[in-house]
Amino acid sequence: MVASILVGMLCAHLLFFAAMFLLISTRLHGRKLGMDFFALGNLLLGLAYVLQLAEGGPAWSLMSVVNHTLTIASPLAYACGAMRFFGYGGALVRPLTAFALAYAAAQVLVQWSLGPVARYAMLAGVSALLFLVMGIAVVRGARSFARDLQREMVFFALLIGGICVLNALKFLRIVDGGLEALHMDSRFQLVFYVYMCSLTTVLPPSIVWLVLRRLTDELRQMAACDPMTQLLNRRGLAQALELHFSAPGAAPVCLLLIDVDHFKRINDTHGHHAGDAVLCQVAQVLRGAMRQGDLTGRIGGEEFVAICSDTDAAGTARLAERLRAEIENQAIEVVGCAAVLRVTATIGVSQQFGSAQALDGALQEADVALYRGKAGGRNRVEWSHARSLEMQGAAV
């Protein structure tokens, strides 16, 4: 009786959350983050438990074959959901269906050749194996594709580990004691159902949390990035600087303001799309030229920022000159343009500064220097401060 109530609760949990996952997946418009497969996993397992309630106990029937097949297919559906969540875009429905059909056929074979005990032992054994593989994948994922979700992965690994151990124990009990071990009201089965009930209570909000985290991370990323060049925008630069200076003993930084010369002409002569291509190419040059840990951003139409840390005056001078020269040497091909485009840039360099709050001041300094560079003929590097001559000297 207790077992039946627990299994009834399990069914209700699984089917309600299947509906909720499905609803969430339809709201995610195209990118479902695996929620459709999580819904499928819940639905399959929920239906399997409905069939188990209807059957009452171990039996050889079509219903039982379907029950076992659904039970085995559900963890695979969850695994497919996880793969989708982490960005795997390949086909999943066909392999899942093929595995389910193969498992149904295997059941018939095992039942006829080895008998019912072997078929039930196979269910527990294959389940334990599947959960073992999933647990290993989750642990490995915490160190690779899911490095940003390490704590969550450890939590999932523990939950999966529990169900793996219970299925392995169930396998041993069936091998040892036959189908008696599956009596719904036995102490082991009660523990099994209580664990499953806990799992179905804890897992859905955890999955929703993962989706929420992924979406908020993406939003934060979008709010900090320029959509065209994927460089940081002004907000992103400020945040990245705050992070840099929050580290103890963080090195001071120097800011380079890079402005493409006569950019308006490119737009006016070749069209806006050519202008966009030029901006993307300049962004590419910045990305390639800066060291890891330096910051690159686009803060206006044709205005870029590069922030380098841990570099002395001579190093900053060499970097600025290298950027200027690389931009000048780019041959930019644009779809619909017969000729390749060439551009130059003027660069204004700020003084070193040591806090995120000094960003605005550094931008103003670099802007003044940049203005001087434009007035002086463009395609040059100008320093904002009195030591400019000293730094220029270091550059050559």
Ligand SMILES: Nc1nc2c(ncn2[C@@H]2O[C@H](COP(=O)(O)OP(=O)(O)OP(=O)(O)O)[C@@H](O)[C@H]2O)c(=O)[nH]1
């Ligand atoms: N294609 C494209 N053009 C942009 C974008 N944002 C701003 N612009 C254009 O960039 C041009 C900037 O022109 P100006 O500020 O006069 O600068 P400039 O022509 O580079 O002149 P100097 O800086 O003095 O050398 C304007 O025509 C803007 O319309 C963008 O995202 N894409």
